[in-house]
Amino acid sequence: MSRKAARGGEGARTLEQLLATKEIVISCGSGGVGKTTTAAAAATMAATHLGGRVLVVTVDPARRLANALGLERFGNTETRVPAEAFAAAGVEPRGELWAAMLDTKQSWDDLVRRHAPDERVRDQILANSLYQNISGRFVQSHDYIAMERLYEIHSSGNYDLIVVDTPPTRNAIDFLDAPERMADFFSSKLLRWLTAPAKSRVMSVASKPFYSVADRILGSQFLEDIAEFFGLFQTMAPGFVERADAVRRTLGDKRTTFLVVSTLEAAPLHEAEHFIAELDARGLPLGALVLNKVLPAYLRRTAATGVARRLVSDAPQLAAAVPAAGAADDVARVLATVGESFLNYQVVAKREAEQRASLSRSPEVVAAVPYFDADIADLAGVLALGEQIWR
Amino acid sequence: MTALLDRKLLFVTGKGGVGKSTIAASLALHAAEIGKKTLVCEVDAKGNLADFFEAGDTAFTPRELQPNLWAMSMNTEESLKEYLSLQLRIPLIARIGPVARTFDFIANAAPGVKEILTIGKLAWEVKEAHYDLVIVDSVASGHIIGQLNAPQGISELVQVGVVRNQTQWMLDILTDPSRTGVVIVSAPEEMPTAETIELTERLRTETDVDLAAIVVNRVLPELFTERDEAIFERLQAPGTREALSAAVGGDVAPVLDAAELAVTLRRTRAEHLATLRAAVDPTLPLLYVPYLFTRSHGARATRRVAELLAEEL
Numbered sequence: 001m002s003r004k005a006a007r008g009g010e011g012a013r014t015l016e017q018l019l020a021t022k023e024i025v026i027s028c029g030s031g032g033v034g035k036t037t038t039a040a041a042a043a044t045m046a047a048t049h050l051g052g053r054v055l056v057v058t059v060d061p062a063r064r065l066a067n068a069l070g071l072e073r074f075g076n077t078e079t080r081v082p083a084e085a086f087a088a089a090g091v092e093p094r095g096e097l098w099a100a101m102l103d104t105k106q107s108w109d110d111l112v113r114r115h116a117p118d119e120r121v122r123d124q125i126l127a128n129s130l131y132q133n134i135s136g137r138f139v140q141s142h143d144y145i146a147m148e149r150l151y152e153i154h155s156s157g158n159y160d161l162i163v164v165d166t167p168p169t170r171n172a173i174d175f176l177d178a179p180e181r182m183a184d185f186f187s188s189k190l191l192r193w194l195t196a197p198a199k200s201r202v203m204s205v206a207s208k209p210f211y212s213v214a215d216r217i218l219g220s221q222f223l224e225d226i227a228e229f230f231g232l233f234q235t236m237a238p239g240f241v242e243r244a245d246a247v248r249r250t251l252g253d254k255r256t257t258f259l260v261v262s263t264l265e266a267a268p269l270h271e272a273e274h275f276i277a278e279l280d281a282r283g284l285p286l287g288a289l290v291l292n293k294v295l296p297a298y299l300r301r302t303a304a305t306g307v308a309r310r311l312v313s314d315a316p317q318l319a320a321a322v323p324a325a326g327a328a329d330d331v332a333r334v335l336a337t338v339g340e341s342f343l344n345y346q347v348v349a350k351r352e353a354e355q356r357a358s359l360s361r362s363p364e365v366v367a368a369v370p371y372f373d374a375d376i377a378d379l380a381g382v383l384a385l386g387e388q389i390w391r
Numbered sequence: 392m393t394a395l396l397d398r399k400l401l402f403v404t405g406k407g408g409v410g411k412s413t414i415a416a417s418l419a420l421h422a423a424e425i426g427k428k429t430l431v432c433e434v435d436a437k438g439n440l441a442d443f444f445e446a447g448d449t450a451f452t453p454r455e456l457q458p459n460l461w462a463m464s465m466n467t468e469e470s471l472k473e474y475l476s477l478q479l480r481i482p483l484i485a486r487i488g489p490v491a492r493t494f495d496f497i498a499n500a501a502p503g504v505k506e507i508l509t510i511g512k513l514a515w516e517v518k519e520a521h522y523d524l525v526i527v528d529s530v531a532s533g534h535i536i537g538q539l540n541a542p543q544g545i546s547e548l549v550q551v552g553v554v555r556n557q558t559q560w561m562l563d564i565l566t567d568p569s570r571t572g573v574v575i576v577s578a579p580e581e582m583p584t585a586e587t588i589e590l591t592e593r594l595r596t597e598t599d600v601d602l603a604a605i606v607v608n609r610v611l612p613e614l615f616t617e618r619d620e621a622i623f624e625r626l627q628a629p630g631t632r633e634a635l636s637a638a639v640g641g642d643v644a645p646v647l648d649a650a651e652l653a654v655t656l657r658r659t660r661a662e663h664l665a666t667l668r669a670a671v672d673p674t675l676p677l678l679y680v681p682y683l684f685t686r687s688h689g690a691r692a693t694r695r696v697a698e699l700l701a702e703e704l
Contacts, residue, residue: 031407031531032582062582266688267439268408296652298645307641314639321638325625334615334622335635338650341614344684345649371656375581 051094052160143175257287299349311339405576506541572603579660
């Protein structure tokens with residue numbers, strides 16, 4: 001393996017140095033900031049320059065990005081990005097790049113198969129109509145299942161580096177707490193209490209008002225369905241709790257690092273800051289901050305402001321100086337538009353710079369990625385983005 | 392088709408990051424200012440709707456932020472308590488305090504319960520005609536179908552009981568296009584466009600709720616006509632560039648580069664706009680909100696977007 005043996009990653013100055021010492025990279029941030037693309041770019045660069053077997057697990061990639069990675073089939077299957085795709089991008093990678101998507105339903109089914117005490121219970125759970133509904137939304141199941149899959153793949157030892165994209169959540173930190181919530185759920189008194197009537201018809205005095213109210217609202221058949229389902233589910237508790245603990249340990253392991261992705265807009269950046277604070281509070285390692293869609297620095301030049309203002313105010317006189325460009329009236333109009341457009345974008349660029357300066361804490365590795373002309377449609381595009389964040 | 396603001400209940404949804412809350416807040420502000428008593432309700436637990444009005448935090452009990460404009464944030468436990476006391480006339484709410492907590496636990500786990508408490512409260516406000524218009528800053532596009540289908544789902548899962556009886560009037564309101572509609576907020580970028588088209592299709596095939604409009608947010612202005620673009624290209628020729636710099640008395644390169652960037656950004660986005668237009672029903676209202684080149688966010692930006700939306704309506 002080409003990877004350096006050093007662990008920890010403290011003192012890394014670039015994403016390259018950081019990833020050289022890690023086995024798990026978790027890409028997070030709010031929706032629409034380029035989290036998935038950034039994960040793909042980091043993984044592609046690692047496979048190209050660091051070597052080894054690198055896997056990127058994405059949740060819901062844009063079609064073009066999925067195509068760029070050769071992910072035409074949906075599902076949990078890990079697929080190798082073909083050497084030809086790299087060749088077409090003019091790159092000879094040192095290692096292998098693999099890609100997979102996260103299929104929540106399939107992952108839940110796998111989990112049930114693994115933890116069910118016997119075949120009968122397994123089939124009962126899988127066939128249960130409540131389970132079919134719940135596997136999509138149960139206890140923020142997407143969050144948990146993403147972390148669970150990560151743990152599963154990491155334990156397989158098949159990959160030197162795994163880059164995982166996190167599911168879009170209401171709150172970016174939800175998935176950090178998902179393993180703990182899962183463990184809590186299975187050890188809760190409430191679950192035992194809720195499942196009690198399935199085992200015995202005798203109700204305690206304490207639970208009686210609940211059932212009488214719930215009965216009136218939901219009807220007793222529905223309550224019994226719920227109770228039966230949770231009764232079945234509870235049989236998997238020991239395996240689940242143990243597993244959730246292991247998943248939680250993996251998140252805190254020193255071979256794991258977090259990549260926080262944001263744009264310089266107020267709302268995503270606010271969420272990124274919140275996420276960084278939550279990582280700190282949990283003692284989890286913040287590895288790098290990637291700022292996407294950053295406007296170029298020349299927009300903030302003071303000298304250019306004066307030039308743009310003159311283009312607007314003195315357009316007719318200036319048009320006379322460039323007769324080659326066209327008729328004076330037309331050129332004047334274009335010059336004024338060009339000047340106004342610069343001033344417009346300067347407002348946004350300055351706002352972005354202020355947002356960036358206001359970050360109360362940022363990691364040593366901060367990468368700013370400029371706006372790209374077009375959406376990423378092939379591996380060359382992924383690599384072009386990667387070059388911006390790598391060194 | 393009933394005009395957007397003449398409906399009674401609007402669910403504003405969209406992919407994360409497109410400005411869903413901005414549009415919900417701005418629509419509500421505009422509706423209030425044209426004289427409709429409007430309730431804007433935040434459903435997501437993020438709790439930042441208040442930022443768009445800069446008028447303090449919102450709670451389950453609606454608060455009047457300015458004349459005709461009321462705001463609240465959804466809380467399913469509060470909704471349950473209100474439901475129990477209003478719908479079932481169950482006395483002694485205090486006694487069922489712990490029950491409500493337990494119920495919240497089931498609500499988290501069992502399908503549709505949280506959603507029905509949310510939809511139920513909103514539909515209730517419509518049924519009781521407490522407001523002229525209820526605007527919901529709803530869940531993101533990935534979850535909206537589940538939320539809208541909750542009454543149907545519950546009525547299928549629960550065979551008997553009060554809940555089943557209660558779902559019918561909700562369905563009547565939700566499926567009536569003269570009263571209820573969905574507003575999808577999109578942006579001229581690849582993922583939001585793809586998600587909008589997908590959601591349009593899913594709303595049609597998986598729900599009976601009407602799609603009222605699509606709002607395309609952050610549309611960049613067209614800088615040049617074709618003729619002006621030819622002039623712009625000639626301006627960039629090395630000799631011309633230098634002559635212009637000399638006349639201005641400063642380097643014009645960054646200013647020209649910025650215009651080039653603006654043209655490129657606009658072009659990429661225009662492609663996504665064209666994709667969206669081609670994919671949706673041509674009779675569906677598409678409202679365009681331009682990108683705001685301002686320093687402001689919060690109440691001033693909300694007001695500006697409300698003005699821009701008003702022009703489109």
